[in-house]
Amino acid sequence: xxxxxxxxxxxxxxLNVALPLAARVxxxxxxxxRKQADSMEVPANGRIISVNYMGDEGGIVCRIDxxxxxxxxxxxxxxxxxxxPRLPLAREMAAYxxxxxKRLQRQPPKSLSAAQSSGAVKQNRPRRGRTAC
Numbered sequence: 001x002x003x004x005x006x007x008x009x010x011x012x013x014x015l016n017v018a019l020p021l022a023a024r025v026x027x028x029x030x031x032x033x034r035k036q037a038d039s040m041e042v043p044a045n046g047r048i049i050s051v052n053y054m055g056d057e058g059g060i061v062c063r064i065d066x067x068x069x070x071x072x073x074x075x076x077x078x079x080x081x082x083x084x085p086r087l088p089l090a091r092e093m094a095a096y097x098x099x100x101x102k103r104l105q106r107q108p109p110k111s112l113s114a115a116q117s118s119g120a121v122k123q124n125r126p127r128r129g130r131t132a133c
Contacts, residue, residue, distance in 0.1 A: 007095075007096065008053055008059070008060060008096070009053070010092075011060065011089070011092050011093070011096050012051060012052075012053050012060060014089055014092065015048075015051045015060070015089065015093075016051060018087075018088070018089055019048060019049060019050065019051070020047040020048060020049050020065070021047065021048040021083070021087070021089075022045065022046075022047055022048075022083070022084060022087075023045070023046055023047065023048050023062065023064065023081040023082070023083055024044055024045055024046075024081065024082045024083070025042070025043075025044055025045075025046060025064070025076070025080070025081060026080050026081065026082060028080070029076055029080040029081075030042050030044060033074060037072060042066070043066050043067075045066075046064040046065055046066045046067075046074070047064065047065050047066075047067075048062040048063065048064055048065075048081075049063050049064070049065045050062070050063040051063070051078075058077070059077055059078065059079065060077070060078040060096065061075055061076065061077055061078070062075070062076055062077075062078055062081065063075055064076060064081075078093065078096065078097060079097045
């Protein structure tokens with residue numbers, strides 16, 4: 001499990017009360033949005049107008065409004081946004097954003113089977129300095 005369900009629910013409730021919230025889109029997300037919108041200019045700043053919890057894999061997802069500059073509706077993970085540190089919820093949002101990253105870094109890569117990651121399967125590796133005769 002990546003998310004802490006209690007933490008996610010508490011933050012989601014607080015975010016719903018605080019809406020709309022100013023948010024800044026990360027440069028990576030901005031580039032992806034530009035690519036999807038056929039090179040249309042995507043502003044760096046927007047307003048979160050709704051939030052939903054998409055489960056452990058999706059986390060908290062925000063609906064972002066860029067005003068009349070961008071006619072499309074944009075949905076993004078809260079982890080792809082940055083916020084003014086002076087906002088009342090800034091600390092809680094930052095803690096939520098950091099937690100899944102730490103959990104994902106600790107998980108073994110998915111390409112390994114469960115047996116390999118637990119060390120139950122021994123891999124045959126050539127020994128150094130010895131040749132087959």
